[in-house]
Amino acid sequence: MGKTTIVRTTTWSAGPGCHGGCGVLAHIKDNKLVKIEGDPAHPWNQGRLCARALAMTQYIDHHDRLKSPLKRVGKRGEDQFEEISWDEAFDIIEKRMKSIRDDFGPESMIFSMGTGRDIGPWICMLAYAFGSPNVMFALSGNACYSPRIAALDTVQGDYCVFDAAQWLPGRYDHPEYKVPECMIIWGYNISATCPDNLFGHWIIDLMKKGTKIITIDPRLSFFASRSKYWLQIRPGTDAALALGFLHVIIKEKLYDKNFLETFTDAPRLVRNDTGKLLRESDVVKRGSTDNFVVFDIQKNTFVIWNTLGQEYSIANTTPALTGNFKINLLNGKSISCVTAWDKFKESCEPYTPQKVEEITFVAAGDIEKAAKFYAGAKPAAIHWGVPIDMTPEITPLCHAIAALWALTGNLDVPGGNVFTRSAFNAVAYALPGAEGVIKLKDPAQDKPRIGKDEYGPFNQFIWRCQTDKVIEQIFSEKPYPVKGLWMQTCNPLSGIGLDPKLWQKALEKLDFIVGVDLFMTPSLRYADIILPAATFLEKDGVRSWWVPLQTINKAVTVKGCRPDVEINFELSKRFDPDFKWETIHDLFDEILKPSGMSFDELAKKGWALPPENHASRPYFRHEKGLLRSDGKPGFATPSGKFELYSTLREKWDLKPLPYFKEPPFTPVSRPDLFKDYPLILSTGRRSPAFFHAEHRNIPWLRTLDPDPVVEIHPDTASKNNISNGEWVVVENWMGKARFKAKVTKIIPRWMVMAAHGWWFPEKKDDPLFHTFESNINMLIPMNEQGKDGLGAPIKHLLCRIRKEKKGGGHDKI
Amino acid sequence: MTKSSKNGLLIDYEYCTGCFSCTVACCQEHGWQAPLSGIKVMEIVQDLPKDKAYLTFLPFPTELCVLCAKRTRKGLDPACVKHCMANCLTYGNLRDLSCELEKKPRMVLWSPR
Ligand code: SF4
Ligand code: SF4
Ligand code: SF4
Numbered sequence: 055m056g057k058t059t060i061v062r063t064t065t066w067s068a069g070p071g072c073h074g075g076c077g078v079l080a081h082i083k084d085n086k087l088v089k090i091e092g093d094p095a096h097p098w099n100q101g102r103l104c105a106r107a108l109a110m111t112q113y114i115d116h117h118d119r120l121k122s123p124l125k126r127v128g129k130r131g132e133d134q135f136e137e138i139s140w141d142e143a144f145d146i147i148e149k150r151m152k153s154i155r156d157d158f159g160p161e162s163m164i165f166s167m168g169t170g171r172d173i174g175p176w177i178c179m180l181a182y183a184f185g186s187p188n189v190m191f192a193l194s195g196n197a198c199y200s201p202r203i204a205a206l207d208t209v210q211g212d213y214c215v216f217d218a219a220q221w222l223p224g225r226y227d228h229p230e231y232k233v234p235e236c237m238i239i240w241g242y243n244i245s246a247t248c249p250d251n252l253f254g255h256w257i258i259d260l261m262k263k264g265t266k267i268i269t270i271d272p273r274l275s276f277f278a279s280r281s282k283y284w285l286q287i288r289p290g291t292d293a294a295l296a297l298g299f300l301h302v303i304i305k306e307k308l309y310d311k312n313f314l315e316t317f318t319d320a321p322r323l324v325r326n327d328t329g330k331l332l333r334e335s336d337v338v339k340r341g342s343t344d345n346f347v348v349f350d351i352q353k354n355t356f357v358i359w360n361t362l363g364q365e366y367s368i369a370n371t372t373p374a375l376t377g378n379f380k381i382n383l384l385n386g387k388s389i390s391c392v393t394a395w396d397k398f399k400e401s402c403e404p405y406t407p408q409k410v411e412e413i414t415f416v417a418a419g420d421i422e423k424a425a426k427f428y429a430g431a432k433p434a435a436i437h438w439g440v441p442i443d444m445t446p447e448i449t450p451l452c453h454a455i456a457a458l459w460a461l462t463g464n465l466d467v468p469g470g471n472v473f474t475r476s477a478f479n480a481v482a483y484a485l486p487g488a489e490g491v492i493k494l495k496d497p498a499q500d501k502p503r504i505g506k507d508e509y510g511p512f513n514q515f516i517w518r519c520q521t522d523k524v525i526e527q528i529f530s531e532k533p534y535p536v537k538g539l540w541m542q543t544c545n546p547l548s549g550i551g552l553d554p555k556l557w558q559k560a561l562e563k564l565d566f567i568v569g570v571d572l573f574m575t576p577s578l579r580y581a582d583i584i585l586p587a588a589t590f591l592e593k594d595g596v597r598s599w600w601v602p603l604q605t606i607n608k609a610v611t612v613k614g615c616r617p618d619v620e621i622n623f624e625l626s627k628r629f630d631p632d633f634k635w636e637t638i639h640d641l642f643d644e645i646l647k648p649s650g651m652s653f654d655e656l657a658k659k660g661w662a663l664p665p666e667n668h669a670s671r672p673y674f675r676h677e678k679g680l681l682r683s684d685g686k687p688g689f690a691t692p693s694g695k696f697e698l699y700s701t702l703r704e705k706w707d708l709k710p711l712p713y714f715k716e717p718p719f720t721p722v723s724r725p726d727l728f729k730d731y732p733l734i735l736s737t738g739r740r741s742p743a744f745f746h747a748e749h750r751n752i753p754w755l756r757t758l759d760p761d762p763v764v765e766i767h768p769d770t771a772s773k774n775n776i777s778n779g780e781w782v783v784v785e786n787w788m789g790k791a792r793f794k795a796k797v798t799k800i801i802p803r804w805m806v807m808a809a810h811g812w813w814f815p816e817k818k819d820d821p822l823f824h825t826f827e828s829n830i831n832m833l834i835p836m837n838e839q840g841k842d843g844l845g846a847p848i849k850h851l852l853c854r855i856r857k858e859k860k861g862g863g864h865d866k867i
Numbered sequence: 868m869t870k871s872s873k874n875g876l877l878i879d880y881e882y883c884t885g886c887f888s889c890t891v892a893c894c895q896e897h898g899w900q901a902p903l904s905g906i907k908v909m910e911i912v913q914d915l916p917k918d919k920a921y922l923t924f925l926p927f928p929t930e931l932c933v934l935c936a937k938r939t940r941k942g943l944d945p946a947c948v949k950h951c952m953a954n955c956l957t958y959g960n961l962r963d964l965s966c967e968l969e970k971k972p973r974m975v976l977w978s979p980r
Contacts, residue, residue, distance in 0.1 A: 089895060091949070092949070094949075101949060101950070102888070102951065102952050103952075104886060105886060105887040105888050108888060108891040108892050108950060109891050109895070245884040245952065245953075246884075246886065254884075254952075255884070255952040255953055258884065262882065274912075274920055274922050275922065276884050276885065276922060276924070278922070279920075279921045279922040279923070742884075742885065742886045742888075743887060754890075754891050754894045754895075758887050758890065758891075798912055799912050799914070800912055800920065800922055
C-alpha cells in the first residue's frame with residue numbers, strides 16, 4: 055500500500071462538468087482518487103467546492119465508465135458494439151476520415167462539441183489538422199455564450215463580466231476594488247452551476263458585503279427572494295425591459311455625460327434620408343468610408359472623425375450631441391442629419407414604464423424604481439445568464455443591456471462590468487474576438503464554413519459553423535454533402551439537440567461517426583467508433599478563460615481511458631504531416647508564451663494573475679489605451695467608440711440600434727397556438743446536482759434531484775387536476791414529454807418550467823436509455839435563429855399540461 | 868463566559884443557496900451511500916401576504932451527523948463547513964455560537980444528538 059499524495063489541480067471538464075476554475079486538492083493513493091477537497095489557498099474558490107466536484111470519487115471509478123474503444127457491429131442506435139484496441143480504433147478512424155477527405159473534401163467532416171470546457175481548443179486542433187473549418191457547438195442558434203460575446207464585440211469591442219475582484223491579489227480586500235452597490239442578476243441562477251467562467255457564489259460574497267440585488271427572472275429564485283427589486287418578467291421580453299430602463303435613465307438624465315461625449319459615438323451624424331451613418335466619403339472628395347462626421351455648432355461646420363488616427367480632423371472640436379443639421383453632399387444634394395444619440399434616444403422613447411409593463415408583466419413603478427436605483431448606484435454591475443442567448447433577437451437585446459452599463463459609467467470601473475480577455479492574452483484557439491495559437495493553416499480553408507457567408511457575426515467573430523444550417527445541409531447536401539461527424543463530449547439526443555428526433559435522423563444519415571465520451575450515451579449509440587475519454591483529474595491542461603491563468607495537472611490514470619487532448623493530438627499528427635507540435639507540452643508552452651511562463655513553470659506556481667497595466671487586467675483600459683491594437687484610448691470596435699449605433703450591424707444590413715421584437719411562439723405573437731397551448735413553457739433552470747445531461751448516473755447527485763420535474767403553480771395545477779408528485783405530460787405542436795409535477799409557488803401561474811437534459815442511464819432495457827421520454831427538447835423547434843444566425847427560442851414556447859392516463863402505465867412517447 | 872461542553876453548527880439560512888455541497892461533502896467524508904448523509908437541505912417556500920412567497924433553503928444535520936469528530940480533533944473544520952459554497956455554516960462551541968445569533972438575523976443554532 056502506497057501512501058497518500060496530494061495533487062493540486064484545476065477543475066475544468068468532465069467531472070463537475072462546469073466551465074471550471076476551482077483549485078482542488080486531489081488525494082491519491084495507489085493511483086486511486088480517495089478524496090477531493092477545495093484548495094483553501096486558491097483565490098477562485100478559497101477552499102469551497104460544489105457537490106459535483108465533491109462527488110468525483112463516485113464518478114471516476116464508476117462501473118459504467120467506458121474503458122475501451124468500441125466498434126459498432128450492429129445497426130445505428132442499437133447496443134451492438136465490440137471492444138477494440140486504441141491502435142485499431144485510430145487506424146479505422148484515420149482510414150475512414152481520410153477517404154471522406156479524399157472523396158468529398160475536408161469540410162465534409164463536422165467536429166461537434168457540447169458545453170464550453172477544455173475541449174474547444176483540442177477539437178479545433180483536430181478539425182484544423184484535418185483541414186475542416188466546420189467546428190460545431192451543437193445548440194440551435196449557437197445559443198450559449200458566443201452570441202453574447204459576439205454581440206458585445208460588435209458594440210463595445212470586448213466582452214465584459216461583473217467584477218468580483220477576480221483579477222486582484224487578495225480579492226475583495228485589494229485597495230483598488232470597490233464592492234458594487236447594486237447588482238442586476240439578469241436571468242441567472244448562477245450559484246447552481248458556475249457557468250460562463252465565473253464562480254456563482256462570488257455574488258453571495260458580495261451580498262454579504264452589502265451589494266443590493268435587482269433580479270430579473272420569471273421564477274422566484276434564491277436571488278429573487280433576497281432582492282431589493284424582483285422584476286418577474288414574461289420570458290422573451292427582456293429587450294423591452296432593457297429599453298424601458300434606458301427610457302427612464304435618459305428621461306431623468308441619469309447617464310454619465312462625460313462617458314457619453316468622450317467614449318461613445320453619440321455625436322456622429324446619421325442621415326435622415328437613408329437612416330445610415332454619414333461617412334466622410336459622402337461629403338469630402340476621396341473621403342474614406344471608414345471616417346465619420348460630426349457637427350461643431352461653435353464653428354458651425356461639420357468635422358471629420360478620423361478613424362485611423364482616432365481624432366477629429368480639426369483640433370478642439372466640440373461636437374453637438376443633439377440637433378438637426380443640414381449637410382451638403384458631394385453629389386450636390388442637401389440632406390438633413392441628426393446625431394446617433396438622437397437616434398438612440400428615439401429607439402428608447404416609446405418604452406415608457408407603462409408600455410413596458412404591458413409587454414413584460416413587470417409593474418411600471420418597479421421598472422422606474424429599479425432603473426433609478428441601478429443608475430444611481432456607484433458602482434453597479436449587471437450579470438446576465440444564458441437566457442439572454444436563448445432568444446432569436448439576441449444582439450439587439452445585448453446592445454440595449456450594454457448601453458446600460460456604458461451610459462451609467464460602469465464599464466471597466468472597479469465593481470462594475472469589466473472587460474475580460476484570456477489571462478495574459480494566452481489564447482488557445484479562436485473564440486469570438488480573439489485569435490488563438492490553434493488556427494487553420496490557410497485562411498482559404500475557412501471558405502466552406504457553414505453559415506459563414508449568410509451571417510455577419512460568423513464572418514467577423516464566430517469561428518464555428520451555424521448549427522441549424524449544418525443540420526439542414528446534412529439533409530439537403532447543398533452546397534456540399536456532409537458525410538461524417540466527430541462528436542466529442544456532446545450528447546445531442548439528450549441535451550444539446552433541440553428537436554432530437556431530427557438529430558436522430560441526421561445521425562442515421564451520416565456515413566461515419568466517431569463518438570468520444572466518458573459514459574455510454576444515447577447519442578453514442580449512433581457512432582461507428584467510440585473512444586473513452588478522461589476526467590480533468592486524468593490529464594494535463596491549461597486554462598486562461600478568463601482568469602487566473604492556471605494549469606490542470608494529471609493526478610491519476612484510469613486504465614483504458616485517454617484525455618481529449620491526447621486523443622486529438624494523436625489523430626492530428628496522422629491527418630497533418632506538417633503538424634506543428636512534437637508533444638502536447640510543446641503546444642501548452644506555445645499557448646502560455648505570452649505569460650512568459652512554460653507549462654512546468656506555471657504548474658509549479660499553480661496559478662498566476664496578470665500584472666498591473668496588462669491588457670488582460672482591469673481597470674480603465676479604454677482610458678489607458680490598452681484595448682486597441684494602435685494603443686490609442688477607446689474601444690476595439692471598428693470606429694474606436696462604444697457604438698450606440700452599430701457600424702457592423704449597419705454593414706450586415708441589420709438594424710444598427712437596439713430594439714424589441716416579440717419572439718416567435720408567445721401568447722402575443724401566436725394567439726392561434728395560445729388557444730390550444732395556454733401556458734408559457736420555459737426550460738433550462740439549473741440544478742446544482744447536474745451539469746446539463748450529465749451526472750444522472752452518480753448516486754450521490756441523482757438522489758438530490760431524482761426525477762425530471764416540471765414546476766407548476768398550485769392554482770394552475772389544481773385547474774388541471776394535477777397534484778404534487780404526479781406524472782404529467784407536457785405537450786405542444788412539436789411533441790410531448792413526461793415529467794413529475796412539482797407544485798410550487800416559485801413559478802408564476804401563467805408559466806411552467808421543465809427540467810432539461812434528462813435521460814435514464816440506469817434503464818438499460820432501451821439502447822437509447824429512454825432519451826425521448828422526458829426530453830423537453832421534443833417540444834422545441836430548430837431553425838428559429840435570429841437574422842444574424844444567433845439565438846433560439848428556448849425559454850419562451852407554449853404548451854399545455856395534463857395528468858398522465860391512468861392504468862396503462864405511462865404515455866408512450 | 869464559560870464554554871459549553873458541547874459543540875454545534877451555526878446555520879445562516881439567509882445565505883444558504885441550496886447547493887448541496889454540504890450533503891455531498893459529508894457523503895465523501897464518511898462514506899455514506901445515497902440517500903444517506905449527515906446533512907440534508909430542505910427547500911421551504913414560505914407563503915407571504917398579498918400572494919407573495921419567499922424561498923428559503925435550510926440545511927439540517929441529521930441523526931447521522933457526528934460533527935466530523937476526526938477532523939475537528941485535528942483542528943480542521945467539518946467537511947460540510949469547509950466546503951459550504953456560501954460560507955454559511957460555522958462550527959464551534961455552542962455557547963460561543965449562541966452569542967453570534969444576536970449579531971445577525973436569520974440564523975439557527977443546531978446542537979448534535
Ligand atoms: S461548478 Fe463551480 S464550484 Fe464546481 S468545480 Fe466548477 S467552478 Fe468549481
Ligand atoms: S459536521 Fe461532518 S458529519 Fe456532520 S453533517 Fe457536516 S460533514 Fe457530516
Ligand atoms: S453547502 Fe452551504 S449553501 Fe450549500 S446547501 Fe449546504 S449550507 Fe447551503
